[in-house]
Amino acid sequence: MIENLPTEYIRTDFGHEVYDEWYLQHGNYNFEAPDFVKRHIPFYQQALGLSHKDYILDAGCGIGSYTREFARCGFPVIGMDLSSNFLSVARQNTLHENLEIEYILGDYNEMSFQDEFSVIFFEGSFFYKSREGLVSLLSGIYKALKSDGRLYFVHPNQTIIKKKYPWTKQTEIQKNVFIHQNAEYDEENEGETHTWLKIDYNTNRHFKCDFFVKLLSPKQLKVCLDEAGFRVIHFYKKRRLEDFQPNYDNGFSLVAFKN
Ligand SMILES: C[S@@+](CC[C@H](N)C(=O)[O-])C[C@H]1O[C@@H](n2cnc3c(N)ncnc32)[C@H](O)[C@@H]1O
Incomplete structure (x- = not known):
């Protein structure tokens, strides 16, 4: 058959388009539930030293699960995704909650912001296909961050x-x-x-x-981050303040500081 x-x-x-249509019906588990998101906000606040003056870019925001939670907590935030299907769900949900969030359709590999954001945040959305692609993405992020800017992403442990x-x-x-x-x-x-x-x-x-x-190793990632200009890098257990254990943890949360 x-x-x-x-x-x-x-x-x-x-x-x-077809995949995203399918995803919204059957792959929804890939978007985080409100309780899960809420639970990790104190970690982001501490690891990223968030203040209410910070301007956050939620890169690969999907249906806006994290974007909306940041907005609920009073952090200025903007969502970006390459899927118009996901963004239209994000906009609907945002409207239902009477929140005001701007969402932009775009590929984070192509962004051309300069000194714009305090934090660029990726949750389950940090993907690269080659070492060169990664360095180019990290350089774009470095440029888009303000001088006190921080990059955050979750990454699997190779x-x-x-x-x-x-x-x-x-x-x-x-x-x-x-x-x-x-x-x-x-x-x-x-x-x-x-x-x-x-x-x-x-x-x-x-x-x-x-x-x-x-999927580069933490050591290889560090070299790429350094090439892009990031000097101070911290590896945490996934969404927890404790240090990452390379031989036990299946992934890690990474915070890199522009300065
Ligand atoms: C597993 S979902 C996670 C979404 C959201 N961060 C969450 O946790 O609910 C991955 C998201 O990354 C987006 N994405 C993947 N590659 C992207 C790119 N190059 N530029 C912008 N968004 C991208 C996808 O469209 C998808 O919405």
């Missing part, structure tokens, strides 16, 4: 990730949508290769997607 269906290849996941690969997840989920996901750690390219298949039995639409995400 699979062979007879029309196949559409989608080269990337986020930002593709050492632990390597141990759990390859994995295959095969599910049959609601609304007649069959999903097959497979991921492998690609030793040569130091990253994750994902393949993903969706068959919608209602419409007979069949989509296939494959994408690669590079």
